Amino acid sequence: MSKFSLQHLHHWRHSLIHPLTLVSCLLLSSACSSEKAVPLLYQVSSQDLIVTVPAKGELFSSKATVISAPMSRRGMQNIAWLAPEFSLVKKGEVIARFDGEAMAKESHEKQLDLDVNLQEIIEKDGMLNLQLDEINKDIGLISQETQFAKNFTIDDVRIRAKIEILDELQNTEFLLAKEKYLNWQNDSFSESSEGEMGLLTMKKQQSQDKIKQLEDSLSQLEVKAPHDGLLTYQANWRGEKPRAGQSIWPGRKIAELPDTSEMKAKLFVFENEAINLAVDKRVSFYLNAHADLTFNGTVESIAQFPQSIKRGDPQKYFEVVVTLEKQQPKLFVPGRKLEATINIAKKEQQIIIPLQSVFTDENQSFVYLYKNGDYVHTPVTLGQVSLSHVEIISGLEVGQQISLTDMGNS
Numbered sequence: 001m002s003k004f005s006l007q008h009l010h011h012w013r014h015s016l017i018h019p020l021t022l023v024s025c026l027l028l029s030s031a032c033s034s035e036k037a038v039p040l041l042y043q044v045s046s047q048d049l050i051v052t053v054p055a056k057g058e059l060f061s062s063k064a065t066v067i068s069a070p071m072s073r074r075g076m077q078n079i080a081w082l083a084p085e086f087s088l089v090k091k092g093e094v095i096a097r098f099d100g101e102a103m104a105k106e107s108h109e110k111q112l113d114l115d116v117n118l119q120e121i122i123e124k125d126g127m128l129n130l131q132l133d134e135i136n137k138d139i140g141l142i143s144q145e146t147q148f149a150k151n152f153t154i155d156d157v158r159i160r161a162k163i164e165i166l167d168e169l170q171n172t173e174f175l176l177a178k179e180k181y182l183n184w185q186n187d188s189f190s191e192s193s194e195g196e197m198g199l200l201t202m203k204k205q206q207s208q209d210k211i212k213q214l215e216d217s218l219s220q221l222e223v224k225a226p227h228d229g230l231l232t233y234q235a236n237w238r239g240e241k242p243r244a245g246q247s248i249w250p251g252r253k254i255a256e257l258p259d260t261s262e263m264k265a266k267l268f269v270f271e272n273e274a275i276n277l278a279v280d281k282r283v284s285f286y287l288n289a290h291a292d293l294t295f296n297g298t299v300e301s302i303a304q305f306p307q308s309i310k311r312g313d314p315q316k317y318f319e320v321v322v323t324l325e326k327q328q329p330k331l332f333v334p335g336r337k338l339e340a341t342i343n344i345a346k347k348e349q350q351i352i353i354p355l356q357s358v359f360t361d362e363n364q365s366f367v368y369l370y371k372n373g374d375y376v377h378t379p380v381t382l383g384q385v386s387l388s389h390v391e392i393i394s395g396l397e398v399g400q401q402i403s404l405t406d407m408g409n410s
Helices: 001-013 019-034 099-152 162-219
Strands: 041-043 046-060 062-067 077-080 095-097 220-222 252-259 261-269 283-288 290-303 318-326 337-354 359-361 364-371 374-379 381-385 388-395 399-404
Touching: 046 381, 062 364, 095 099, 099 162, 220 261, 261 283, 261 290, 261 337
Parallel strands: none
Antiparallel strands: 041 399, 046 261, 046 337, 062 252, 077 095, 095 220, 261 318, 283 290, 283 337, 290 318, 337 388, 359 364, 364 374, 364 399, 381 388
16 A cells, blocks of 8 residues: 555544444433523622713813804805814914805906996997987977077068968977977987986996905905914814815804813713713813823713714714813813713612613513522612613612523523
8 A cells, every 4th residue: 555545544543433432422412401501690799889981082172263164155165275284373374275266257257247338338328429419409400490480480461472371380380399399309318318328337336246246255265364373173063174175155164273271072972871971970081192191070061962973873972071170281182082981970889780680570670589499580679870780779688699691581
């Protein structure tokens, strides 16, 4: 037999299980499965109850100068450039610059329209004045003819024939009627010309107002710092901060120049962990940038309702504002992230049991008390609750044993 075959045969021999060993394992397995599983027991003891709630958040300034997008009637505006966040800016220094190309183009177009409108006014005014002069000349000529006819009309039948006298009288009446008509035409033309000139003047004023509005908007494209300070940008309800290329509405808050001498903490507590949150509860926290240092504060306010703090995240959080015990200007910078613990309660030497050992039936809390080899349904009165344990006010004594599993289903 070859060397290859001998090695495989040796491996096959040692991989076989002895028949007696296999039978023993089967018998042992059968015996083990026949035994009833023993539930986990917990011995009741007295210990200190410390209830805390974890939280995360960031620092912010309680006093700050708000920087908003410039007001404009043009609707949303595009951000062209932003100064780096957390940079120290000086008074008058540009913080943000908005894109004004569209407004500049529109302003140029409106200026062209205004120039055309002014030319129309000049041409219309000249044409109207020319027509008015012609009417006035006709009126003057007719007036002279009428006056001449009146002055030199001879109505003496001894000198002229009646037919000639009648012709002259009719001619005088005609001239008077024509003079009256020309005067009416002059008044009517003056009124219509005033209307046409008024329409052109109104168009000119509209163009001038639009150009002024655009010039005012163009002059506000650069947002400057009202005073020295640390620049921080403000996130919207989706957690997004302003960025170059983004379109935002006029008047929207985009940044702040915070007063770093009075800082506070903004915490977010997961709604399922928000147990007995209340004002004036003690808070301890550390900055992610300085995890070796611990700071303290107290709860100042709590949001009435939880809300989502991140776009696309269905989880909701309660917002908690914390007043800091001591200010640290060199460390407390707006926007710095932190991890915190809110101290809800601390009780010494109380009967404490795991939450998983407490069950409820018809609004009555109870445990399964292990007594004389049996599990007795025992009502209990609950006190302070933490995320994992609960205080027992009555129903149990130190040294007793209770089941950690539901014996009613076993």
